[in-house]
Amino acid sequence: MQASPAQQSHILELQFIDSEIMQANTKLKSLPEIEQLLHIDKRIIAANTELAIVKAEAEQIALELRRGEVDVETVTDRIKKDEARLASGNATPKELEQLQHEVESLKKRQVALEEIELEIMVRAEASSTRVNTLTTDLSSLETLKSEINQRLASATTDINLLILSKTTARNEVVAKIEKPLLDLYEKIKASSGGVGAASLVADKCNGCNLTINAVEMNRIKALAADELLRCEECRRILVRI
Numbered sequence: 648m649q650a651s652p653a654q655q656s657h658i659l660e661l662q663f664i665d666s667e668i669m670q671a672n673t674k675l676k677s678l679p680e681i682e683q684l685l686h687i688d689k690r691i692i693a694a695n696t697e698l699a700i701v702k703a704e705a706e707q708i709a710l711e712l713r714r715g716e717v718d719v720e721t722v723t724d725r726i727k728k729d730e731a732r733l734a735s736g737n738a739t740p741k742e743l744e745q746l747q748h749e750v751e752s753l754k755k756r757q758v759a760l761e762e763i764e765l766e767i768m769v770r771a772e773a774s775s776t777r778v779n780t781l782t783t784d785l786s787s788l789e790t791l792k793s794e795i796n797q798r799l800a801s802a803t804t805d806i807n808l809l810i811l812s813k814t815t816a817r818n819e820v821v822a823k824i825e826k827p828l829l830d831l832y833e834k835i836k837a838s839s840g841g842v843g844a845a846s847l848v849a850d851k852c853n854g855c856n857l858t859i860n861a862v863e864m865n866r867i868k869a870l871a872a873d874e875l876l877r878c879e880e881c882r883r884i885l886v887r888i
């Protein structure tokens with residue numbers, strides 16, 4: 648194919664812009680905020696799951712605590728009644744002895760129940776502390792997520808604006824290129840990882856980075872400037888600069 652040096656230069660210019668657009672698109676997909684948000688979402692899910700479990704445990708403990716309180720009250724009431732009966736002086740000696748025994752064993756039971764109640768209260772305290780910690784963690788995570796989302800939106804807008812301006816520049820270059828040459832470039836670009844044209848630097852193709860052999864270099868040197876070159880290795884359009 649024939650193409651004037653100016654046309655060949657436009658193709659290189661187009662390749663340069665296309666590479667920039669490609670890099671911007673890659674950057675858009677690999678912004679660190681995307682990974683950070685995935686990580687934060689995992690942490691939020693884990694904290695919410697644990698919070699639900701701890702809250703259910705806290706409810707269970709509160710129930711245990713109410714039962715424990717009732718048990719202590721019941722025993723305390725029994726002791727009061729027995730002590731009132733003892734103080735009344737109306738009981739027979741046998742009854743007195745029985746009542747004293749009962750009060751003794753009820754007092755032991757009271758101490759035991761109060762210990763259980765105390766142990767439940769310690770667990771309730773621990774559970775409540777954990778609920779507070781998780782709630783605070785979740786609130787911080789949500790704040791962080793919102794900040795990262797803002798950074799992501801801002802970075803995305805910047806890159807999209809860059810792509811937009813590069814696309815405008817691309818359209819201007821495309822308008823200067825003859826259709827058969829442009830079609831050839833697009834075809835190679837589509838099948839060669841987004842690079843349709845490369846410059847020939849000394850005896851090296853800038854597209855595949857391979858050195859062109861001496862025989863081919865001699866043939867190239869003998870060709871007219873408007874003869875369109877293709878790299879023998881990667882088949883890309885090769886532009887002498």
Ligand SMILES: [Zn+2]
Pocket residue numbers: 845852853854855856857878879880881882883
């Ligand atoms: Zn090549």
